[in-house]
Every structure is written in C-alpha cells, then in structure tokens.
Amino acid sequence: GEDVEQSLFLSVREGDSSVINCTYTDSSSTYLYWYKQEPGAGLQLLTYIFSNMDMKQDQRLTVLLNKKDKHLSLRIADTQTGDSAIYFCAEANQAGTALIFGKGTTLSVSS
Amino acid sequence: GAGVSQSPSNKVTEKGKDVELRCDPISGHTALYWYRQSLGQGLEFLIYFQGNSAPDKSGLPSDRFSAERTGGSVSTLTIQRTQQEDSAVYLCASSDGLAGLDTQYFGPGTRLTVL
Numbered sequence: 632g633e634d635v636e637q638s639l640f641l642s643v644r645e646g647d648s649s650v651i652n653c654t655y656t657d658s659s660s661t662y663l664y665w666y667k668q669e670p671g672a673g674l675q676l677l678t679y680i681f682s683n684m685d686m687k688q689d690q691r692l693t694v695l696l697n698k699k700d701k702h703l704s705l706r707i708a709d710t711q712t713g714d715s716a717i718y719f720c721a722e723a724n725q726a727g728t729a730l731i732f733g734k735g736t737t738l739s740v741s742s
Numbered sequence: 743g744a745g746v747s748q749s750p751s752n753k754v755t756e757k758g759k760d761v762e763l764r765c766d767p768i769s770g771h772t773a774l775y776w777y778r779q780s781l782g783q784g785l786e787f788l789i790y791f792q793g794n795s796a797p798d799k800s801g802l803p804s805d806r807f808s809a810e811r812t813g814g815s816v817s818t819l820t821i822q823r824t825q826q827e828d829s830a831v832y833l834c835a836s837s838d839g840l841a842g843l844d845t846q847y848f849g850p851g852t853r854l855t856v857l
Binding site for chain 2: 662666672673674675676679719723724726727728729730731732733734735
C-alpha cells in the first residue's frame, strides 16, 4: 500500500535554512503536498507541487521533487520562530479518495 | 467565508460509551473526509464522502466506527462502545471535489479521550 516517510524532528536556529525530507511509495499521485500544523491548530495547506515538476518556489519555500527516487523536500529559507510547527508531507491515495500523510516533522526554531 | 467547523472541540467519555462527532464542511464543498490523528501515528484516513456516491469506508478501523453525511453537508462520525485506543484527535476536512488539485481544508478537530 501507499506509505509516506519523513524524519520526526528538526531543530534549527533562527535565520538558518530548514530542510524537511520525505519519501513516498506511490508514484501515481498527481500532486504532492506539504501541510503545516501549528500548536493547537488544524492542518493548513502550505504548498504543493505538480508531479511533472522538479522544483517549485514560493517566497521562502522551495519544494524539490525527485520522482526517480520518490523523494520530496521542503526548504524554508531564513527560518523564523513563527515557523515552529509540525510539517506533514502527503500524497493522494491510488483511489484519489484521501491523502496519505507522513507522521510529521516537528520543526523547532530557536532564537 | 466560514471554514470547516467541528464539535465538540473536546470530548471525554468512559470506556464502553458511544460518542458522536460532528463536522460542518465549507458550504458548497462536495467532498468530505474524516481522519484520525493519534500520538506517534500521524494522520490516518477513516472515510471519504463525495456527493451522492457511495462513501469510501476503507479506512475505518473496526465495525464500531460509522459515519454518515446527511443532505450532502453535515457529517457525523459515530464510535460505538469506545475503547481507550480510540483516544485521538478526529479531524474533518472538505474540498470542492474537482479533479486535479484538490485542496483539503481541515477543521480544528475533536480531541476524544476515553477513560
């Protein structure tokens, strides 16, 4: 079945870049997603990438997709304390009826 | 406009009791999803509704779990004879159900604690 794996924790200093990595198993997903969950809040779509793209940049966010290795990464430039949250990588399941999420990477930003 | 709302925000119940969790999707969204977020387990898909089509129930963990969606809008997730392992945050999401980029908008969740 589909599976999404990501590292559980990342700690960086304010102003540094953060890179959160994700691997997935199902290559049929048209889009791959990054969601953000702030403490005590629901999930919010942060960004996404179309599967035929290698890279997408959106302000401080850069998404890289390596389809051959089924590897997705999210880079946050100039990380701020407000970026502290849990970041989830997700892909659509084969039926297209749900998202398959990784377990989430907790990003901790220290000043 | 209003986002996805869920009620109650917190629910504490005793083992063996039944509970009902409610989700109000964004108006006009035809697709509705239930997920469960357990500590250390990430998000787990439970059930999916799309318009008048038969729901995808493949994620429901046992027959104690059921969900319905009345009138294509509000949905209720029911857990019968609750067990301690049912303790989790139950998240509802909705989307416009169109093909292609199908952004799911999540509610704040219901935190269920089974004592």
